[in-house]
Amino acid sequence: MRVLLSVIYIFLLLALSGRCSDVYSRSDFPEGFTFGSATSAYQWEGAVDEDGKKPSVWDTFLHSRNLENGDIACDGYHNYKEDVKLMVETGLDAFRFSISWSRLIPNGRGPVNPKGLQFYKNFIQQLVSHGIEPHVTLHHYDLPQFLEDDYGGWINRRIIKDFTAYADVCFREFGNHVKFWTTINEANVFTIGGYNDGTSPPGRCSNCSSGNSSTETYIVGNNLLLAHASASRLYKQKYKEKQGGSVGFSLYAFEFVPYTSSSKDDEIAIQRAKDFFYGWTLGPLTFGDYPDEMKGAVGSRLPIFSEEESELVKGSSDFIGIMHYFPAFVEDIKVEPSLSRNPDFYSDMGVSLTYLRNRSDFGVRV
Numbered sequence: 378m379r380v381l382l383s384v385i386y387i388f389l390l391l392a393l394s395g396r397c398s399d400v401y402s403r404s405d406f407p408e409g410f411t412f413g414s415a416t417s418a419y420q421w422e423g424a425v426d427e428d429g430k431k432p433s434v435w436d437t438f439l440h441s442r443n444l445e446n447g448d449i450a451c452d453g454y455h456n457y458k459e460d461v462k463l464m465v466e467t468g469l470d471a472f473r474f475s476i477s478w479s480r481l482i483p484n485g486r487g488p489v490n491p492k493g494l495q496f497y498k499n500f501i502q503q504l505v506s507h508g509i510e511p512h513v514t515l516h517h518y519d520l521p522q523f524l525e526d527d528y529g530g531w532i533n534r535r536i537i538k539d540f541t542a543y544a545d546v547c548f549r550e551f552g553n554h555v556k557f558w559t560t561i562n563e564a565n566v567f568t569i570g571g572y573n574d575g576t577s578p579p580g581r582c583s584n585c586s587s588g589n590s591s592t593e594t595y596i597v598g599n600n601l602l603l604a605h606a607s608a609s610r611l612y613k614q615k616y617k618e619k620q621g622g623s624v625g626f627s628l629y630a631f632e633f634v635p636y637t638s639s640s641k642d643d644e645i646a647i648q649r650a651k652d653f654f655y656g657w658t659l660g661p662l663t664f665g666d667y668p669d670e671m672k673g674a675v676g677s678r679l680p681i682f683s684e685e686e687s688e689l690v691k692g693s694s695d696f697i698g699i700m701h702y703f704p705a706f707v708e709d710i711k712v713e714p715s716l717s718r719n720p721d722f723y724s725d726m727g728v729s730l731t732y733l734r735n736r737s738d739f740g741v742r743v
């Protein structure tokens with residue numbers, strides 16, 4: 378299945394552009410192009426347990442491993458006015474950030490934390506009054522720990538209802554000013570990191586203390602799509618007419634480059650990599666089902682959409698956000714499941730990826 382990439386907004390990630398000899402200015406970009414910068418709640422806010430905020434899976438993951446953490450981060454919770462000033466000085470049109478679910482609703486469901494609510498209202502007001510358009514992400518990996526403990530978080534379908542209720546609070550409280558909503562940040566990376574590799578929260582995998590890379594990766598992908606679609610439907614039914622905003626989904630995207638320029642197999646492998654990395658979510662969002670290639674490779678471990686779910690998911694994204702950092706070489710080789718003998722995302726995909734993080738990497742290989 379060919380993947381349709383409909384990108385209607387792009388944030389330029391200037392941080393990784395390195396030393397360019399070319400000089401660009403605004404006039405090189407189309408009229409109305411939005412320049413912005415972006416962060417997430419966990420990377421920016423700090424104030425980890427202040428004013429009623431409860432832990433998310435990020436807090437637990439890093440603390441339990443004694444790793445560097447976001448307890449303080451950029452301290453945006455306290456310094457947001459200063460940060461907005463810097464955005465104005467930089468000349469930004471937009472700022473993309475995420476809401477910390479467990480700051481707004483500490484247990485993930487139930488009562489709203491008034492101080493958390495006030496923080497986001499103040500921050501959004503500060504942006505808007507300085508002419509900076511807020512782009513809000515609802516879920517940037519930081520699930521409330523309470524929901525993880527209560528029923529396993531994203532591996533359980535109960536998450537769909539709780540996510541939709543959380544989205545409802547955000548649309549209702551912030552939707553007068555916020556017109557660009559992203560439900561899930563980098564859905565593919567979140568799923569692979571959290572449930573296939575276990576290298577990001579909640580740290581589950583076949584070779585972790587708990588988890589199952591053969592099955593959970595796909596179950597979580599399915600629940601993310603259903604939760605997104607449910608929140609998107611709610612917006613259309615209850616808010617869109619009045620607020621006039623749009624609801625989208627976001628993905629991490631490589632540029633896939635064949636490892637050998639002559640191998641037809643590498644070309645075919647690229648299509649398989651696209652089906653797994655992009656078609657996995659864009660297929661359902663565009664056509665209501667997973668790519669055939671994926672269904673064939675994953676078999677009964679890939680959840681099946683009911684007819685009703687398929688209709689719900691199809692067309693549920695007003696836009697697709699693409700995060701791009703570096704390309705990857707694709708090679709058609711049989712991949713052994715990384716950490717256990719059970720199949721996982723990579724062995725199902727059946728290609729080897731070599732990441733190119735910078736220009737010198739690129740120079741070495743091409």
Ligand SMILES: *[C@@H]1O[C@H](CO)[C@@H](O)[C@H](O)[C@H]1NC(C)=O
Binds near residue numbers: 588590719
């Ligand atoms: C994962 O689940 C599959 C299907 O239920 C099962 O066959 C496999 O043994 C499980 N793997 C692990 C590591 O638990």
Ligand SMILES: *[C@@H]1O[C@H](CO)[C@@H](O)[C@H](O)[C@H]1NC(C)=O
Binds near residue numbers: 583584585716717
């Ligand atoms: C997990 O992986 C590590 C390192 O690759 C290995 O030493 C360990 O035995 C594995 N554990 C399980 C349960 O497979």
Ligand SMILES: *[C@@H]1O[C@H](CO)[C@@H](O)[C@H](O)[C@H]1NC(C)=O
Binds near residue numbers: 734735737
């Ligand atoms: C490029 O990335 C590689 C690791 O992928 C690193 O070893 C190398 O130092 C990087 N080069 C530059 C110029 O950043």
